[in-house]
Amino acid sequence: MEAVLQVPRRSFVREWVLTVDHKKIGIMYGVTALFFFLIGGLFALLVRTDLLSYKGVFDAQSYNEFFTMHATVMVFLVIIPMLMGAFANYLVPLQVGARDMAFPRMNALSYWLYFVGGITILLSMVYGMPDSGWTAYPPYSLTSQGPGMDFFVMAIHIVGLSSILGAINIIVTVHRMRAPGMTWNRLPLFVWSTLVTAYMQLFATPALAGAVTTLLLDRHFGTVFYDSSAGGDPMMYQHLFWFYSHPAVYIMILPAFGIISEVIPVFARKPIFGYHAIAYSSVAIGFLGFFVWAHHMFVAGMQMSAGIPFMISSLVIAVPTSVKIFNWLATMWRGAVEYTVPMMYASLGFIGSFIIGGFSGTIVAAVPLDMHLHDTYFVVAHIHYVLFGGAVMCIMAGIHFWFPKLTGRMYNEKLGYLGFWLYFIGTQVTFFPMHLVGLAGMPRRIASYAPIFQTWNQVATIGSYILGLGTIIILYNLMISAKYGRKVGHNPWHARTLEWTVSSPPPEHNFDEIPVVTDSPYRPYKPEELTASKESA
Amino acid sequence: MSSSSWLPVQLTSMAHNVDLLFYIMLGIITFFFVLVEVLLITFLIRYRRSAKNQVGVNVHGNNVLETVWTLIPALILVFMGAYSVRYVYEAQNPPAKPLVIEVIGHEWFWEFKYPNGLDTHNDLRIPAGQNVLFDIHSADVIHGFYIPEARIQQDALPGRITQFWVNVDAKDVGKQFQVPCDQFCGAGHPIMVGQMTVMSPDDFNTWMQTELQKQQAKS
Numbered sequence: 001m002e003a004v005l006q007v008p009r010r011s012f013v014r015e016w017v018l019t020v021d022h023k024k025i026g027i028m029y030g031v032t033a034l035f036f037f038l039i040g041g042l043f044a045l046l047v048r049t050d051l052l053s054y055k056g057v058f059d060a061q062s063y064n065e066f067f068t069m070h071a072t073v074m075v076f077l078v079i080i081p082m083l084m085g086a087f088a089n090y091l092v093p094l095q096v097g098a099r100d101m102a103f104p105r106m107n108a109l110s111y112w113l114y115f116v117g118g119i120t121i122l123l124s125m126v127y128g129m130p131d132s133g134w135t136a137y138p139p140y141s142l143t144s145q146g147p148g149m150d151f152f153v154m155a156i157h158i159v160g161l162s163s164i165l166g167a168i169n170i171i172v173t174v175h176r177m178r179a180p181g182m183t184w185n186r187l188p189l190f191v192w193s194t195l196v197t198a199y200m201q202l203f204a205t206p207a208l209a210g211a212v213t214t215l216l217l218d219r220h221f222g223t224v225f226y227d228s229s230a231g232g233d234p235m236m237y238q239h240l241f242w243f244y245s246h247p248a249v250y251i252m253i254l255p256a257f258g259i260i261s262e263v264i265p266v267f268a269r270k271p272i273f274g275y276h277a278i279a280y281s282s283v284a285i286g287f288l289g290f291f292v293w294a295h296h297m298f299v300a301g302m303q304m305s306a307g308i309p310f311m312i313s314s315l316v317i318a319v320p321t322s323v324k325i326f327n328w329l330a331t332m333w334r335g336a337v338e339y340t341v342p343m344m345y346a347s348l349g350f351i352g353s354f355i356i357g358g359f360s361g362t363i364v365a366a367v368p369l370d371m372h373l374h375d376t377y378f379v380v381a382h383i384h385y386v387l388f389g390g391a392v393m394c395i396m397a398g399i400h401f402w403f404p405k406l407t408g409r410m411y412n413e414k415l416g417y418l419g420f421w422l423y424f425i426g427t428q429v430t431f432f433p434m435h436l437v438g439l440a441g442m443p444r445r446i447a448s449y450a451p452i453f454q455t456w457n458q459v460a461t462i463g464s465y466i467l468g469l470g471t472i473i474i475l476y477n478l479m480i481s482a483k484y485g486r487k488v489g490h491n492p493w494h495a496r497t498l499e500w501t502v503s504s505p506p507p508e509h510n511f512d513e514i515p516v517v518t519d520s521p522y523r524p525y526k527p528e529e530l531t532a533s534k535e536s537a
Numbered sequence: 538m539s540s541s542s543w544l545p546v547q548l549t550s551m552a553h554n555v556d557l558l559f560y561i562m563l564g565i566i567t568f569f570f571v572l573v574e575v576l577l578i579t580f581l582i583r584y585r586r587s588a589k590n591q592v593g594v595n596v597h598g599n600n601v602l603e604t605v606w607t608l609i610p611a612l613i614l615v616f617m618g619a620y621s622v623r624y625v626y627e628a629q630n631p632p633a634k635p636l637v638i639e640v641i642g643h644e645w646f647w648e649f650k651y652p653n654g655l656d657t658h659n660d661l662r663i664p665a666g667q668n669v670l671f672d673i674h675s676a677d678v679i680h681g682f683y684i685p686e687a688r689i690q691q692d693a694l695p696g697r698i699t700q701f702w703v704n705v706d707a708k709d710v711g712k713q714f715q716v717p718c719d720q721f722c723g724a725g726h727p728i729m730v731g732q733m734t735v736m737s738p739d740d741f742n743t744w745m746q747t748e749l750q751k752q753q754a755k756s
Contacts (some may be wrong), residue, residue, distance in 0.1 A: 060724045064624055133721050139695060140678040140722060167555035228696025234679060268584070270593030275601045299681070300692045301699050304629040307621055315614040319607060325573060326606040327598075332580040334698065335593035339585065355573050359566040366562065366617060367553050368624035371701075372688035375681050375719040441545050441685025446727035450715065524595035531590060 006482040009438050020104035020510060025111045026090030027406065029401075033082040034475065036118060040073035041471055048430075048464040051457045056448035063447035064131040065148070070119075071134035075248065076159050077118050079391050080121070083255035084116060084201065084327065087398055088170055088194040090406070094499035095188045097179025097517060099509045101156035102172035108164050113162035117155045124151035133445060135241060138226035142218050149219065153212045160205045170194055179498070181517030188497045189272065192279040193258030196286035200247045200254075203290070208244035211237055235301050241292035250289040252387060254282055256394030260346050263397050264328050266495045267343035268335030271522040274327040281320035288317040298370045307367040314365035321358055323411050325351060331423055340493075341416035345397035349424050353393060357385025360435065375445075378438025384431045388467075396423065396474065403478065404492050408504040409485030415477035422470030430463030494530055546733075548686035549703050553686040554624055557746070562617055569610075578711040628689065631702040635670035638663070638740035642673075642680030642693035645725025647716065655749040665701070667711050670702040681720030684733065692720050709735045 016024060046066045050057045058066070089107065093100055124130060128146035131468040141149055174195045178187070215237065224230035226237055265272040272278065292309040296303065327352060337343065343536045360382040364370050373379060396419075403411050433456035436443075442453045449457070491500040498515055499506065547553045592694070638661070639650035649657045663669045675693040675699045684703065685692035691699035716731035736744060 056727070060727060064724065064726075131723075137679055137721075142680065143723075191666065191717075228694070233696070235697070268593050269586070269591070271595065271597050273596065274598040274603055277598065277607075280750040299690050300679075301694050301701075303699050304625050308618075308625060312618045314617070315618045316611065318614055319611045322610045323603070323607055326602075327577050329573065330596075330599075330602065332577075332584060333595070335580075335584050336586040336588075336730060337581060337584050339581075347577060351573060352578055355570060359570055362566060362614065362617065363559070363562055366558065366621045368621050368628065369559055369562070371628060371690060372555060372559075372685070374690060375683070407543075436543065439544050441683070441717075443681070443683065443717050445721040448727045457567075494621075525592035527590045527592055530592070 012188050019106075020108045022089050022093050022101045022104065022107055023506060023510075025107050026088075027084030028111055029081055029114070030087075031057035032115060033078050033086055033117065034076040034339055037082075038471070038475075039122070040070055040078050041468060042404050043067070043073065044071035045464055045468055046070075048461040050447055052461050053448070054449050054451045054454045054457070058447065058449070061131060064133075064445070065129040067445060068130050068133050068152075069125070072155075073121060073480065074387070075134060075252070076156065077114075077385060079122060079252045079395070080163065080248070081114050081159075082395055083252065083391070084166055084170070084194065084197060085111065087168070087190075087255060087259065087395075087402075088198075088501070090402070090501060092170055092173055092191055092194055093177070094502070094506060095175060095191050095497050095508055096174060097182050097498050097511065097515045098173060098177035099511065099514070101169045103169050107169050110162045110165035110169065113158050115163070117162060118160035120151055120155040120158060120305055124148050124155075124418045127151065136212070136215065138215060138218065138237050139228075141215060142226060148250055150216070153216045155460055156212045157209060160209050163201050164205050167198040167205075170198040171202065174198075176263075179511075179515050179517055180209035183517075185276075186517055186520045187279075188273070188499075189260070189261035189278055189282075190255070190258035193254045193261070193282045196282045197251050197254045200251050200286050200289060204244045204247040204251070205389070206249075207240050211244070214240075222457070235297070238297050238300055242261075242296045245297065246293040246342055247289045249383075249386065251393050254285060256350075256391045256398075259394045259398040259401070260328060260350055262495075262497065263325075263342050263346040263401050264331050265522055266401075266493050267338045267340055267346075268330055268332045269338075269525045270335040271495070271520075271524050272327070273330035273333070274323075275520070275522055277323055278327050281323045283398040284320040284515035286319060287326065288313060288320070292317055295365055295370070298367050304367060304371075304501065307370075311365055311367045315362055318362055318365075320356060325355060326359075340400075341411065341413065341420055342397045343395050344417070345421045345423075349420060349427075350390065350393040350397060353385060353389025353424070353427050356432075357382055357387075357389055360385065372441075373438060376438040377434040377442045377444055380444050381431050381434035384434070385427075388431065389427050392429075395421070397421070399478065401493070404488045404501075405499055405504050405506070408487060409481055410488050410492065411481040411485060414537050415473055419470050419477060422466055422473065426463050426470055427464035428463070429508045430467060431461050433457070433460045433463075494525070496523070545685045546709075547688075548684070548705050548709055549688075550705070550706070551624070551628060552686065552688040556625070558621060558624060561620070561633050565613060565617070616666070628701060631670045631700060632668045632704075635702055636664065637666035637670045637672055640671045640673040640682050640693065642675040642677075642682065642718065642722070642729075644677050644723055645718070645729040647680075647682070647718070647729070647731040648676075649731075651744050651745050651749075653749055655745050655752065659731040660743060661716055661731050662736050662744060663705060663733065664738040665705045665707045665735050667738060668702055670700060672692075673699045673701075678722050679720050680718045680722050680729065682716070683719040684714065684716055686714050690719060706733050710737050711735065 130148035130152040139506040214225040224232040291313045298307040381498040621730035641648040680693040
């Protein structure tokens, strides 16, 4: 019936190292990012362990290196590459109905640049770690001793280049390589969100490159960009840095929103509510995201009233986000909600936790309140509710959702639920107390602290151990299930986007025949088609 | 709640205003937080799948609802912003003829210079009931001058002067507060904590004079 072409088994090098297949590159991104997730998580546990006692467990210098490495690894080597490298790479060509990315070799290059950037960060663990925080504000970062800062700068450059190449690939693929009939109004919402994110990466990353390059020049080549005694200005660095790093927060959350927009309608068995509102709110966030950066600098030497326009834009950017939240809730309304592991992460895990980060964002956006809360643990709580309660919950929703597509097998459900509950409870226990000590005035980035804050810090540390345990269980589950999991068909969830129309794992060129798209992936479900497609599932 | 986990005491009337703003915003967000969580959990339970082939209703959206949940948050957020603006100018514009104390951040201690030439390390004393203006800068890297009880902070930068002012209530005379550095500045960052003592104006003047004499006698 079908002609079977015998492909000789290829070596590991040919199969993976030399591959230009977007799916394999996506998997390589994902596995590498999970490896760095363990490294970044280990540093987080060291940070939290230090804070078990108000006197600090480690010396201050080591502590400073730990929190610097934690944030650097998590931001640049885990969340951004996981979302834009792993998920976007694997899914965008499949979801738009293309055989690969527009520039497959460039795609491989962007992975290998990321890999080298990651190795550079790892090498700094041998030759001396950066200790300036991931923000690397001068003049401190200029005086920071040892090669750690230089490794940091090099790694940012390499990873930034990888990011820009990846962004170009996604932009061109979405604009030029959609299958016939894949109109903008039928484009899956995950693709919408990654397209906006790719534009943000393309426009924002050069500012970061400028910031760290000038840092390097000041450190080694005698320039005085940030030396105030010679007419330089350290605040200039902060402007450049946040011109990238605030959009970076949206780079870390928009594709995650995209994952949620795919997961919820499938398990509610309902068309997504407000498709256009969700798509356009991503565009609005992408645009507004470039006008809020100075809210990181309300107390950094700006005139206080200069913060007002940034306060207004930072409050307004909460509107498109709340539009999404209400649309996701409305998608669940009168649906037929199934409590699968990805749905638990997406609903209770993500919506339930992320909104706390969204709300605390409006608090710190208000200039007068930020005068009190800036650089306290309240900000640490806020960003972790956004990045852990937000991005990581979505990543876990996405990994479990597409796991059967990647492997053709199902994860172990019991372990899946256990991992979810450890993550959900661990998130609240770790990060909620940080709001409380922050309100009371505990500064961030301190290795030892006033004794009155000890109780809540110990609670947070216990929470972080719960998260550590959850991570081990989740990764163990994924590893054993990839090999021994129950075999499932090509579409176990009755999902509608194009990747579910091909086999699991998909064939090398995705589609034997380029599909012709005639309908939205968010069309309503009919009971009879569920029965009919059961055979294939 | 113990003192370790809620807003610190209010040292100034501005701290009182900032807290009021905080409680108003907290009230609004608590309402929406409860709303979203209740809807989420209600929908999860009420609309859970009970039959294998059950499907949801065929609804694609509703423009009236979209408009409502765009406009209402927008209005509330703009209200929060507009309400905050007043306090920004209040904090920014120092009152006439304040007592000026120069604050200099060092790795890793605070230096305070008083109008009569007195110079102290980590020992900040301020008179109650008077307008005190801090002229803040740094001798080396960036530090953060933060008085939690006054709900205000400014970074201390090299080559740039930042300012804020306080007027401490008379009820707090004799009390001591910590003035931490809250902008990361290296290995000594956590121990960079000044001690702030609130004094009556008379005591403050006496202290300033006697300390200055002591300092001059030493040198």
